[in-house]
Amino acid sequence: xxxxxxxxxxxxxxxxxxxxxxxxxxxxxxxxxxxxxxxxxxxxxxxxxxxxxxxxxxxxxxxxxxxxxxxxxxxxxxxxxxxxxxxxxxxxxxxxxxxxxxxxxxxxxxxxxxxxxxxxxxxxxxxxxxxxxxxxxxxxxxxxxxxxxxxxxxxxxxxxxxxxxxxxxxxxxxxxxxxxxxxxxxxxxxxxxxxxxxxxxxxxxxxxxxxxxxxxxxxxxxxxxxxxxxxxxxxxxxxxxxxxxxxxxxxxxxxxxxxxxxxxxxxxxxxxxxxxxxxxxxxxxxxxxxxxxxxxxxxxxxxxxxxxxxxxxxxxxxxxxxxxxxxxxxxxxxxxxxxxxxxxxxxxxxxxxxxxxxxxxxxxxxxxxxxxxxxxxxxxxxxxxxxxxxxxxxxxxxxxxxxxxxxxxxxxxxxxxxxxxxxxxxxxxxxxxxxxxxxxxxxxxxxxxxxxxxxxxxxxxxxxxxxxxxxxxxxxxxxxxxxxxxxxxxxxxxxxxxxxxxxxxxxxxxxxxxxxxxxxxxxxxxxxxxxxxxxxxxxxxxxxxxxxxxxxxxxxxxxxxxxxxxxxxxxxxxxxxxxxxxxxxxxxxxxxxxxxxxxxxxxxxxxxxxxxxxxxxxxxxxxxxxxxxxxxxxxxxxxxxxxxxxxxx
Numbered sequence: 001x002x003x004x005x006x007x008x009x010x011x012x013x014x015x016x017x018x019x020x021x022x023x024x025x026x027x028x029x030x031x032x033x034x035x036x037x038x039x040x041x042x043x044x045x046x047x048x049x050x051x052x053x054x055x056x057x058x059x060x061x062x063x064x065x066x067x068x069x070x071x072x073x074x075x076x077x078x079x080x081x082x083x084x085x086x087x088x089x090x091x092x093x094x095x096x097x098x099x100x101x102x103x104x105x106x107x108x109x110x111x112x113x114x115x116x117x118x119x120x121x122x123x124x125x126x127x128x129x130x131x132x133x134x135x136x137x138x139x140x141x142x143x144x145x146x147x148x149x150x151x152x153x154x155x156x157x158x159x160x161x162x163x164x165x166x167x168x169x170x171x172x173x174x175x176x177x178x179x180x181x182x183x184x185x186x187x188x189x190x191x192x193x194x195x196x197x198x199x200x201x202x203x204x205x206x207x208x209x210x211x212x213x214x215x216x217x218x219x220x221x222x223x224x225x226x227x228x229x230x231x232x233x234x235x236x237x238x239x240x241x242x243x244x245x246x247x248x249x250x251x252x253x254x255x256x257x258x259x260x261x262x263x264x265x266x267x268x269x270x271x272x273x274x275x276x277x278x279x280x281x282x283x284x285x286x287x288x289x290x291x292x293x294x295x296x297x298x299x300x301x302x303x304x305x306x307x308x309x310x311x312x313x314x315x316x317x318x319x320x321x322x323x324x325x326x327x328x329x330x331x332x333x334x335x336x337x338x339x340x341x342x343x344x345x346x347x348x349x350x351x352x353x354x355x356x357x358x359x360x361x362x363x364x365x366x367x368x369x370x371x372x373x374x375x376x377x378x379x380x381x382x383x384x385x386x387x388x389x390x391x392x393x394x395x396x397x398x399x400x401x402x403x404x405x406x407x408x409x410x411x412x413x414x415x416x417x418x419x420x421x422x423x424x425x426x427x428x429x430x431x432x433x434x435x436x437x438x439x440x441x442x443x444x445x446x447x448x449x450x451x452x453x454x455x456x457x458x459x460x461x462x463x464x465x466x467x468x469x470x471x472x473x474x475x476x477x478x479x480x481x482x483x484x485x486x487x488x489x490x491x492x493x494x495x496x497x498x499x500x501x502x503x504x505x506x507x508x509x510x511x512x513x514x515x516x517x518x519x520x521x522x523x524x525x526x527x528x529x530x531x532x533x534x535x536x537x538x539x540x541x542x543x544x545x546x547x548x549x550x551x552x553x554x555x556x557x558x559x560x561x562x563x564x565x566x567x568x569x570x571x572x573x574x575x576x577x578x579x580x581x582x583x584x585x586x587x588x589x590x591x592x593x594x595x596x597x598x599x600x601x602x603x604x605x606x607x608x609x610x611x612x613x614x615x616x617x618x619x620x621x622x623x624x625x626x627x628x629x630x631x632x633x634x635x636x637x638x639x640x641x642x643x644x645x646x647x648x649x
Contacts, residue, residue, distance in 0.1 A: 001064045008060035012120065014041065015053040016113060050096060054116075058092065058123070065127035084126025091119030147174060151549050154567075154577040158182040162445060162474070164190075164211050166204065170582035179582055181567065182575065183503050186212075186447070186474035188568045189465040191498070193479055193517075194507025199561045200478055201228065203584040204505055205449060208476055209233050212447040214240040217474070218248065218403040219410045220434060222427065224452035226254050226414025231596050233412050246408060251398045253430070254414035255388055255423055258604045263395020266429045267313060267330070269322025271400065271437055275314050275350055280436070280459070281429055282309035288428035288457040289380040289421070294490050304373035308358065309334070309381075311351040318348055324619055327429070328390040331381045332620040334374075338362050342642040344627040359642055383422055387613035391604075393426065394616060400434040403443030403473075420455050432458040438473055439464065445472040453477045454488040462496045477501070482513040502568030507558055514555040520566055521550050521579050550581050561586070 017024060018038060046053050095115035150172045157165060157180050166181040183190060190208070194200045209229065212219060213236040223229040230252050237250045251262045272278060283306050287293050293302050312333050316325040333341070342362060345355045361370040402409040413430055415423050431450075435458065438446050448464075450456065465475050477497065479485055485494035498516065506517045550564050558564070562583050569575040631637050 001066075004060050005064035008057045008064060011046070011053055011057040011060065012116075014038070014046070015057065018042070018047050018053070019050065051093065054092065058089075058120075061120070061123065062127070065124070065130070078130075081126050081129035084122050084129060086126075088119045088121070088123030088126055091122060092116060093119070095119065146171075149549050149551070149554065149581075151579070151581075152577055153177075153179045153580045153582060154182060154575060155179045156182075158184050158573065158575070160184055160573070161215060162186060162472070164208055166207055167585045167587065168580070168582035169585060170580065179580065181505070181563075181565070181580055181582070181584070183567050184573055184575070185502065185568050185570050186476075187469040187472060188502030189500065190474070190476045190503040190505070191479075191501040192476065192505045193481065193509055193513060194563075195480055195509060197560055198507030198509075198558070199563075199584070200507060201451070203561055203563070203586055205229065205451065205476070205478060206232055208447065208449060210236045210240075212445075212474070213237060213410065214243055216244045216444070218408045218438075218444055218446040220402055220431075220438075220446070220448045221410075221412040222431065222450045222453075222456060223412050223414045224420070224455055225417060226256065227252075227412075227598060229449070229451055230254075230412040230414055231598060233410060234598055235596055237410050244408060246406065248408035248410050249398070250410045250412075252412040252414065252598060252601075253392060254416075255392060255419075255426075256414070256416055258388055258391060258609065259600045259602065260598050261392055262397040262601055263392050264398055264400070264430070265326050265393060265396045266400070266426075266433045267317070267325050267327055268396065268399065268433075269317045269325045271433060272317050272322075272325075275310070277436070278314040278317060279306070279310045280432060282306050282313055284428050284432040284458050285309065285425050286377060286380065287459070288425045290376070291457065291488055294457070294488075294493075301372055301376070304357070305377045307354045308374055309377045311345050311348075311354045314351050315345050315348050318350070319623065324623065326616075327384070327393045327426070328616045329394075329620055331385050332617055333623075334378050334381060336620070336624055338370075339642055339644065340624045340628060343631065343640060344624055346640050346642065347627060347631070347637070362642070363644055365644075380425075384426065387609045389422075389426065390616055391609045391612050394612060397601075399437075400430070401437045401443075402434065403438045403446035405442065405444050408444055415452075415455060424456050428456045428458050431456060432460075435460070435464055435468075439468045439471055441471055443471065445474070447474045447476065449476045449478070451478045453479045454484040457488065462493065462500055465497075465500050481509055481511070482516065483511065503566070505563050505565040506555065507560075507563050508556065510556045514552045517555050517564060518548055518550055518552045521548065521564075523548055549579070554581075559583075 017034075041047075046056065095112050150170070152172060153170050155178060159165060162185070164183040164186055166183075168179045168181055169176055170179050171177075186208075192200050192204050206229075209219070209221065209232055213233070219233065221229050221233050234250060234252075237248070241247050251264070252260065253264055254261045267281060272281075286302075286305055286309060287297075296302050309330070312330050313325070316322065316329055316333065319325075336344075342355060342359045346352055346359065358370060358373065361367075361373070398409060398411070400411075401407075402411050411434075413427055415427055435448070438448075461475075461477075464473070468475065482494065482498060485497060489497070504517070504520065506513075509517065555564060562581075564579075564581045566578050566580070567575060569578065628641065631641050
């Protein structure tokens with residue numbers, strides 16, 4: 001390469017000597033040997049035209065530059081090199097204009113040489129820069145490693161008679177591709193998580209409601225912010241109600257707008273087979289009111305309160321075949337004087353053992369302990385004593401067997417963010433009784449949707465997800481964050497719910513929730529690159545290693561409508577690509593007749609509600625008076641009358 005460059009310089013010097021020979025003669029810089037040598041070289045045609053020798057010199061220079069190795073520099077780029085090369089060629093050849101316009105004047109000889117050599121040197125600089133440029137480039141635009149974190153996802157639409165299919169799109173190697181979130185087995189449970197505004201209801205819950213009603217599911221919807229989901233459910237019911245074998249009935253329950261609410265008695269005696277059902281109902285009510293009791297189950301005062309409420313419920317369930325077994329009657333019964341209350345409860349043999357500790361404490365004048373046992377349920381349930389609540393709970397427009405094959409139902413129950421503690425206890429009781437009813441064989445497929453799940457409490461949610469699958473009961477749990485679940489259900493139950501659910505769809509979350517979701521994905525093979533630069537060489541190192549495809553930081557920064565998660569499959573329908581990280585594509589409902597307004601159920605006046613409230617209070621007093629009168633007239637049972645002897649102090 002050095003020799004080639006020397007030839008280039010030699011040819012350029014011969015060019016100067018040949019075309020400016022007169023100047024060299026005048027300066028005495030010639031000899032016969034050089035003239036004879038130049039004459040022989042000229043026979044080769046090197047000097048036939050002015051630019052042939054310059055072109056050959058430049059060609060030899062280019063050949064020499066191919067072998068040049070300079071010190072690598074990551075700051076050098078092709079743009080700088082090309083500028084030097086182009087500028088050098090321009091100067092190198094435009095020096096000809098000195099001869100073209102002025103001839104071979106001796107006084108311009110040095111101008112021509114400087115002009116030509118400047119272009120020659122600039123070309124050398126540009127060529128040497130080319131060898132110093134690091135051609136290996138890392139993708140500096142992908143500073144968050146997004147391309148490495150992409151992975152193939154399920155692009156096939158998998159339909160069956162129960163499935164929920166959400167159209168989506170995802171990014172794979174810097175290209176957008178269409179995909180599907182195929183929840184082919186919703187009976188294994190669906191958990192939807194995401195912070196407020198992440199799109200849980202709009203992108204997921206609405207589609208669950210629409211697709212399941214379209215496929216003929218019975219449905220229960222717990223609508224925390226009534227009437228958002230209720231109106232959607234009613235619209236889908238009107239649009240797709242004809243797809244059922246037997247057209248279902250639509251019912252909604254709320255405590256704010258009585259005229260649009262149906263009435264339902266959650267303590268319907270026909271659904272209570274034995275005292276254990278009353279025990280479950282009483283536990284649900286009290287634990288939903290006092291969430292801190294969830295971790296204290298088994299404590300003396302907690303179990304005493306549950307037993308007391310259980311006694312009141314079961315007494316009314318047995319009295320006159322349950323004609324007065326409603327929650328309003330239970331609340332009023334609890335408010336009776338202890339003499340009357342313990343007397344009438346003691347007449348029922350099944351609860352005599354439950355009532356006996358309270359009676360003994362009362363007769364022994366251990367009032368502090370007795371009040372601690374009884375005051376809590378009395379005060380807690382006393383908050384529910386309002387005419388509107390009594391009106392809703394004392395009627396019976398429908399039963400809770402929503403998946404009854406002969407009488408399918410779509411039931412929506414609404415809460416209010418402003419009164420969630422009051423209404424939450426009642427709705428928890430509804431849900432507890434409904435789950436007990438629908439989790440039986442012989443019903444049609446049923447979908448249970450719980451929006452803002454931590455705002456209600458009912459025991460056995462884990463067994464519901466675990467056992468209701470065989471009875472075709474789909475459970476959709478919607479919450480904002482795992483920490484909510486821990487706060488309201490306790491750590492143990494929260495972990496069970498998180499781990500037992502088969503299908504998970506998660507929007508933007510942070511903290512432990514994002515960490516748990518990231519760990520669900522495991523690790524994927526990802527390519528790592530590194531560049532090593534030395535004084536004479538640049539090397540690229542590539543390695544393959546396991547790393548998280550969806551890190552915690554990515555889940556914390558998801559946009560609205562963007563979700564990660566994992567689906568479950570069936571033995572007969574395997575899904576190889578269960579994990580997803582995509583944007584759900586929301587499609588507008590194309591069915592006609594988009595009804596949004598809920599109809600009025602009945603015309604309700606304030607007088608009707610007040611009259612019902614007074615009637616319930618009067619009936620409880622009447623029950624107590626009648627029972628005591630019967631005992632007084634029956635000597636064999638007169639000993640059941642509880643009468644505390646007044647202290648002489």
